[in-house]
Amino acid sequence: MSKALIKQLIEEKVDNSGLYDTGIDGVQLFKITQPIECAPVVYEPSLTAIVHGGKEAILNGDKHTFNTSKYTCCTMSMPVEAGIPDASEESPLLGVYISLNSRLMTDLAIEFESVGGNFSQSSASSAPSGIASARWDADFTDALYRLLLLTDNATDIAMLASTRLRELYYSVLKGEAGSIVRGSFGVGNAIGRAIEYLASHVNENVTIDDMASKIGMSKAVFHRKFKQATTMSPIQFVKSMRLNNAAKRIAEGTNVSVAAMDVGYISSSQFSRDFKRMYGLSPKQWEKENKTKAASMLQ
Template sequence: MSKQQIKQLIESRIDEDGLTETSIKGVKLFRATAPIPCAPAVYEPSVIAIVSGAKEAVLDGERYVYDDSRYLCCPMSMPVQAGTPAASPDNPLYGVYVSLDQRVMTELIIEMERAGVSISMGKGSPISQGFSFAQWDAAFSDALLRLLQLGKHQTDVAVLGEARLRELYYAILKGEAGMFASQAFGTGNAIARSIAYMSLHLNEPITIDEMAQRAGMSRAVFHRKFKQATTMSPIQFVKSMRLNNAAMKIAGGMTVTEAAMEVGYLSASQFSREFKRMYGQSPRQWSDAQHLPSGMA
């Protein structure tokens, strides 16, 4: 019943396709009534819950489809290709995007450990996939509904918003994706910290030795653990993050040269070569052909 109520709430608050901000920081609603082919995107730490229709995500060549039977938990920034190829007026996509706050998630994990609350291994996807899926359970559905019911009343949001977000985070940690999320947000996860650092410094030179040193690991150990957590080597990951971010910026109207510089490329020719190798089009062709609804990836 909660899921149907959530859908009704979303339908009543969205007037057009794309992402719609709510009065709660980090919480957005989205709708798609036309197909959107998979395109480069970056999933920031978040949970994406679908209440109608289905979304697709491609990570390192592997394709995943998820709908209202399971939500996606992405605790680390990940370069993906994503879209809604099956959306139509007769089969619209409705969903909720909830950003995961590093500080709050880590605090909750520590509090749960102190209280002796066990985090279930669950049946979600293994950590090697870069993100995980979890079945909707009653606790998650109820917490998400209570969060969205705050609506547009600023007083309610100011007084109850943080508490209800914590309630949703707690439901995630208690659910099938709990162990996966705790491995990323726990105090000892050096790989997650490395990814967070990379995401903030894409326009700067990044070396594997520097990342390994920051993680307190040898280069070989860092490379192995990084690939276990993301499916990609550190160099491949950085390149994918840069090119995906550049593709999104170009699709959003930025010039090719500006986008290349924004993500750390000093050579336009190198950027063009690597872009075409990854997407099969030159940056200029991409600029002419792509029209991504803001945030819908």
């Protein structure tokens, strides 16, 4: 099996620029034909396989480039700035976006560990990371192709989609990103659970002491392990999540004050200060300059 066949399959199914539902829950095809500058987004747990073109993401000041050489697994919610700098009609960004079913991945990771499965070491790092890349090996390529073949038949999707998603997830666990995925979804994934809790409660006043106590760690250990996983301190993470969510909503047309309150800010002046410190623009300036940018961003 080859990526060329997957690329051909995608080209047969997508025409114009945008995201295309496949009928399989959480699985979408994408085609982007215009360049998009970096804008704040929140990556959700997902798997992205690019078959043509490339994109970039800036995480805590570090730029990461994603292209056809590796697929990418985002194992937890992450505040980033992302863009597609070189897309065009002649050379579009093409690929597959799969929203990870956290329960299925957790069950598989724990089961794999229980039977003594061996994970390949990530070529990037052995430390936990919210975004991991892995080489397209034969198992992953074959599993992805078999999954996408279901998209033409509703009966096939109903009968086989869950099985083939499981097969694809299993190929990820066996691949180069396997050790990182296990750190987020397998036994002892307390930090992963804490990150998802914080990501889904960014508008609430959750203290770091509370989170550390909840997962049975000292504040110092929790802080260290959290930073290993996200490259940010817990406080930086929460602030970035809040501001990225707010920036995206403002670009989509939400009133600045409403966006600030929705992500947990009580003081509008504090929101404006934090926003300008992160993006170099006031919320009102951001609204004028980025009206469509974040709304069109492929996440």
